[in-house]
Amino acid sequence: HSPSNGSSRTLSAREMYLFDTGGQYLEGTTDITRTVHWGEPTPLQKEAYTRVLMGNIDLSRLIFPSNTAGGTVESFARRALWDVGLNYGHGTGHGIGNFLSVHEWPVGFQSNNVPLEAGMFTSIEPGYYQDGEFGIRIEDIALVVEAQTEKPFLTFEVVSLVPYDRNLIDLSLLSPEQIRYLNSYYERIRAHVGPELRRQQLEEVYAWLQESTEP
Secondary structure: OOOOOOOOOOOOOOOEEEEEEEEEEOOEEEEEEEEEEOOOOOHHHHHHHHHHHHHHHHHHOOOEEOOOEHHHHHHHHOHHHHOOOOOOOOOOOEEOOOOOOOOOOOOEOOOOOOEOOOOOEEEEOOEEEEOOOEEEEOEEEEEEEEOOOOOOEEEEEEOOOOOOOHHHOOHHHOOHHHHHHHHHHHHHHHHHHHHHHHHOOOHHHHHHHHHHOOO
16 A cells, blocks of 8 residues: 555544555465554443454354364354344455465365365454445454364464554453454464564564554
């Protein structure tokens, strides 16, 4: 994206800001979306964001049988929104290539995608959009891995290590299991990203990371 005088406008601390980021490196491809609010979100914005996050968590921590198609489990990402009559009109995720296509067929959660298998990379990205007002999307990259079960089941390992916006989370809506998942995720972010930030002497960013990943 290149900003221009014709299409740009000034950002305000009184609104939500959605940024879809990514890059391609020799080690792999990234595609990560986060939504933030630098001021005081409205009750609807906060609830909608929290329910999008709940859907992201519920699908990310799901354990499911081998040979399950993504379309079979896609509704787990929507349930928290459906509970209050909300929804989103885009797909829940897409395959991601290793230094190949950012949207790579045939992995994903559409009805015509192939069954999920260990070793596949997919995005998990529920969202919510209020026309003319605000947009929310939370996108992570997840690796399909074998679950720790007696029979061969699968689950996801989220490999995007970026905190979510605490300003937009209504903890009262989260279940104890969802909170435990968040805390475990934040511990992984600290363990993997923190030492690298210190190695690069990025102390201001390190302090932000510590604050953003508090239990």
